[in-house]
Amino acid sequence: MPKKRKSKPALKIGEPVAVYSSKHKSLPKNTIICGDALNTLQTFPDDSINLIVTSPPYADRREKTYGGIAPEKYVEWFLPITNELKRVLRLDGSFVLNIKEKAENGERHTYVLELILEMRKQGWLWTEEYVWHKRNSYPGKWPNRFRDAWERCIHFTKNKKFAMYQESVMVPVGNWAQKRLSKLSDTDKRRDESKTKSGFGKNISNWLNREMVYPTNVLHLATESSNTKHSAAYPISLPIWFIRLFTKEGDIVLDPFIGSGTTAIACKELQRDYIGIDILKEYCELAEARLKKKYQPTLLDIKNESEYQD
Amino acid sequence: MPKKRKSKPALKIGEPVAVYSSKHKSLPKNTIICGDALNTLQTFPDDSINLIVTSPPYADRREKTYGGIAPEKYVEWFLPITNELKRVLRLDGSFVLNIKEKAENGERHTYVLELILEMRKQGWLWTEEYVWHKRNSYPGKWPNRFRDAWERCIHFTKNKKFAMYQESVMVPVGNWAQKRLSKLSDTDKRRDESKTKSGFGKNISNWLNREMVYPTNVLHLATESSNTKHSAAYPISLPIWFIRLFTKEGDIVLDPFIGSGTTAIACKELQRDYIGIDILKEYCELAEARLKKKYQPTLLDIKNESEYQD
DNA sequence: GTTCCGCATGAATCGATAG
DNA sequence: ACTATCGATTCATGCGGAA
Numbered sequence: 001m002p003k004k005r006k007s008k009p010a011l012k013i014g015e016p017v018a019v020y021s022s023k024h025k026s027l028p029k030n031t032i033i034c035g036d037a038l039n040t041l042q043t044f045p046d047d048s049i050n051l052i053v054t055s056p057p058y059a060d061r062r063e064k065t066y067g068g069i070a071p072e073k074y075v076e077w078f079l080p081i082t083n084e085l086k087r088v089l090r091l092d093g094s095f096v097l098n099i100k101e102k103a104e105n106g107e108r109h110t111y112v113l114e115l116i117l118e119m120r121k122q123g124w125l126w127t128e129e130y131v132w133h134k135r136n137s138y139p140g141k142w143p144n145r146f147r148d149a150w151e152r153c154i155h156f157t158k159n160k161k162f163a164m165y166q167e168s169v170m171v172p173v174g175n176w177a178q179k180r181l182s183k184l185s186d187t188d189k190r191r192d193e194s195k196t197k198s199g200f201g202k203n204i205s206n207w208l209n210r211e212m213v214y215p216t217n218v219l220h221l222a223t224e225s226s227n228t229k230h231s232a233a234y235p236i237s238l239p240i241w242f243i244r245l246f247t248k249e250g251d252i253v254l255d256p257f258i259g260s261g262t263t264a265i266a267c268k269e270l271q272r273d274y275i276g277i278d279i280l281k282e283y284c285e286l287a288e289a290r291l292k293k294k295y296q297p298t299l300l301d302i303k304n305e306s307e308y309q310d
Numbered sequence: 311m312p313k314k315r316k317s318k319p320a321l322k323i324g325e326p327v328a329v330y331s332s333k334h335k336s337l338p339k340n341t342i343i344c345g346d347a348l349n350t351l352q353t354f355p356d357d358s359i360n361l362i363v364t365s366p367p368y369a370d371r372r373e374k375t376y377g378g379i380a381p382e383k384y385v386e387w388f389l390p391i392t393n394e395l396k397r398v399l400r401l402d403g404s405f406v407l408n409i410k411e412k413a414e415n416g417e418r419h420t421y422v423l424e425l426i427l428e429m430r431k432q433g434w435l436w437t438e439e440y441v442w443h444k445r446n447s448y449p450g451k452w453p454n455r456f457r458d459a460w461e462r463c464i465h466f467t468k469n470k471k472f473a474m475y476q477e478s479v480m481v482p483v484g485n486w487a488q489k490r491l492s493k494l495s496d497t498d499k500r501r502d503e504s505k506t507k508s509g510f511g512k513n514i515s516n517w518l519n520r521e522m523v524y525p526t527n528v529l530h531l532a533t534e535s536s537n538t539k540h541s542a543a544y545p546i547s548l549p550i551w552f553i554r555l556f557t558k559e560g561d562i563v564l565d566p567f568i569g570s571g572t573t574a575i576a577c578k579e580l581q582r583d584y585i586g587i588d589i590l591k592e593y594c595e596l597a598e599a600r601l602k603k604k605y606q607p608t609l610l611d612i613k614n615e616s617e618y619q620d
Numbered sequence: 621g622t623t624c625c626g627c628a629t630g631a632a633t634c635g636a637t638a639g
Numbered sequence: 640a641c642t643a644t645c646g647a648t649t650c651a652t653g654c655g656g657a658a
Binding site for chain 1: 418420423424435455456458460474476526
């Protein structure tokens with residue numbers, strides 16, 4: 001039920017928008033909406049989303065599918081959207097933005113830094129910056145830099161106080177990976193475990209017996225690059241982690257750039273309601289298709305779910 | 311012998327600067343200078359330093375000893391210094407700034423972001439941002455955030471082309487831990503390592519036989535150096551890594567906030583010349599005292615020198 | 621059934637080449 | 640001189656076939 005598109009005048013940065021709230025606006029829970037993020041968000045009521053977690057198209061990336069946004073225009077393009085995101089987010093909600101600036105011509109672009117500063121002017125609080133350490137980063141060699149193995153997961157809130165369920169992301173103490181590897185030897189063994197769940201359950205029960213500690217603000221996850229089923233640069237363990245951390249069951253999670261639907265699948269798995277938006281029909285259809293299937297956690301997902309600690 | 315400050319016009323990239331170099335200015339190699347960073351730097355000749363690596367007061371959390379610089383004044387305080395640093399740095403040199411913004415009042419401060427933007431206006435290139443993942447981060451618990459386990463190591467240059475010796479920081483191929491563990495039993499490994507040096511040497515020789523790969527822009531180092539009694543926020547393996555990466559033997563390394571002298575010790579160890587500056591006499595004396603002692607690499611230092619890969 | 625090995629595949633980035 | 644396109648480079652990972 002997409003509404004008629006009304007082109008509102010662009011809001012100035014920092015202009016309060018709450019007054020525009022209309023009671024006819026409704027929230028299409030558990031839906032993938034095919035449409036422009038800004039216009040679609042404008043149909044949502046104020047103060048209604050518990051968590052926004054997204055990985056927007058990066059500047060100049062995914063040019064074939066999204067057309068690519070020029071680095072110089074990135075902030076300008078994104079700011080009206082973050083303004084709407086702020087409107088629809090609950091006062092105790094969180095916005096997790098997964099992004100990384102590209103390197104070009106020997107230098108890192110500054111649009112992410114500028115975005116943070118501009119979003120603060122909109123009224124967002126820059127609460128924290130988590131680092132996603134990509135264990136398997138893109139290969140390559142250059143004279144002036146190494147492979148880029150990390151991305152930002154920037155945590156914005158509307159308020160100093162917000163919902164955070166730290167216990168739900170606690171991890172087993174110690175270097176589980178090494179201990180595990182000293183018992184089970186290789187990848188081939190793991191392949192078998194993924195087929196039958198029994199082997200896996202055993203390992204999980206091992207972890208449950210361990211002493212649990214709070215994690216840090218550094219996440220160690222692998223990308224799902226060579227997952228032949230669907231190549232998503234956004235591993236499901238990333239939204240899973242933040243959804244567990246910032247929502248409880250029954251809460252509503254929004255991803256305005258849902259892509260292949262990873263965030264929605266994470267929600268379904270965790271009994272949260274989702275709303276996904278994407279401008280590309282192919283992606284919306286792919287997301288719907290993936291949502292219909294029963295989610296099978298792969299070994300990578302589970303490996304990813306536990307932090308590595310040394 | 312501080313000279314009168316002459317405000318020179320900014321140099322264009324690539325413009326030869328050697329001609330401006332004043333012959334009266336001299337470089338006090340292998341010295342710890344007790345003084346204000348800005349004034350001291352003004353006595354140095356242009357274009358003479360190969361690498362600047364430092365952890366200025368904030369990242370060090372030395373507010374108590376330094377008197378502390380208010381976050382709002384940080385950029386204003388630092389910019390004149392970075393300007394002098396740019397002047398004394400060679401055209402093919404690098405400036406590595408280890409820093410992390412504080413969280414205050416529930417929010418991360420933005421002074422580091424602003425500093426990057428302002429330094430670019432000074433003519434610096436924001437070439438890269440390395441992440442130092444602190445494997446053993448400071449403990450603590452807060453309602454709105456987890457332990458902060460990473461810091462920025464921001465890499466600035468004057469030029470697109472600069473000296474970089476990538477081979478000198480190569481690491482054993484990624485799955486070394488797995489392969490190692492599948493061969494050595496857990497107990498064997500621990501027994502070897504606990505015997506201090508001899509066991510370590512053996513392990514290192516194992517590593518040398520392995521295939522080596524280039525590292526990424528994420529460093530995994532522990533915070534504490536058991537070398538000093540107080541847990542240093544600045545482990546020696548951090549400057550060691552960057553000194554190896556950006557200089558060769560005989561080059562000159564500058565740390566304008568040398569503190570207890572860690573950068574200088576790293577230089578001495580690697581046969582580079584150092585220049586350290588600190589405003590506090592106690593620190594200068596401590597640095598001198600540490601420099602006189604023979605440096606003994608500890609277990610932790612050696613562990614730190616190898617990148618942690620999964 | 622194991623274990624071993626080869627292969628394809630990436631949110632990349634630079635330098636060279638072409639218009 | 641500036642922009643668009645293309646090839647070269649590199650490595651963690653899952654997958655499938657072979658020994």
